[in-house]
Amino acid sequence: MIRFILNVLWFICGGLPLAIGWFLAGLLLAITVVGLPYTLAAWRIAGFALWPFGKEIVRRETGLASGPLGAVLNVIWFILAGWWLALGHLIIAVGEAITIIGIPFAIKDLQLAQIALAPIGRDVRRVD
Template structure:
C-alpha cells in the first residue's frame, strides 16, 4: 500500500469510515445469526474490511479475477443480490449516500465522498465481488 493510501485510510477511519464499517459488521453478524444468511454474512464481512480501508483496494467481479463463472457470479448470485438488496443493501447504501453528501460539501472531502459512492454501489450488489489491491 502506498504512503498516500495509508494516509487517506487513517484520515478515513478518523472522520467516519469506522462507523460505516461497523454497519457492515452488524449486517454480517445479523446474517450469520440467521444461519440461512451465511453466504451474505461472508460477503458483508469482506466488504466491512474494505469499508474500513478503502484506499489502495478496489472491488471487482470474482469472474474477472478467476476467469470463470461460479455460483456467486451466475443466476444464483443475482437472486442472492436481490435478497440482499431487500434485507440490508438499501440501508447500507443509504448510509453511504448520506455520508457522501456530507463529505462532498467540502472540497477536501471529495475523495472520501467518492469512496462512499463506490461503497454505496457495492452495498446494493455485493455477492460475487472480491476485493483486490488497486
C-alpha cells in the same frame, strides 16, 4: 504515502465504526442460517470500509455466486437491506463532496453504496 494518510483520516473519521457495523452485521447474518450466504459479503465490505484507499471493488467472473444464484441472492439483498444501506452511503457522500477535501472520501462512500446494493459476486482487491 497519500493512500496511508487518506486511510488514517478515513479510519479516524468514521471508518472504524463503519467496519465494526458491517462486521457485526455479518455475525448477525451468520447466526441466522438464512443469512449465511451474505456473511462473507458483509465481512468483505467491512474490510473495505476499514481501509478503503488502495483497494477497488471488482465483479467476480467465476464461481457459484457470479451466476444466476448470485443474481437471486442480490435481488433478495436489495429488497431487504441493500437499497437503504446504499442510500445512507449516498447521503453521506453528498455531504462529503460539498467540501474539496471530502471528495476522495465521497468517492469511497459511493463505492460502498455500489457494493451495498449488490454484494454477492463482488470482490475487493488491492490496487498497486
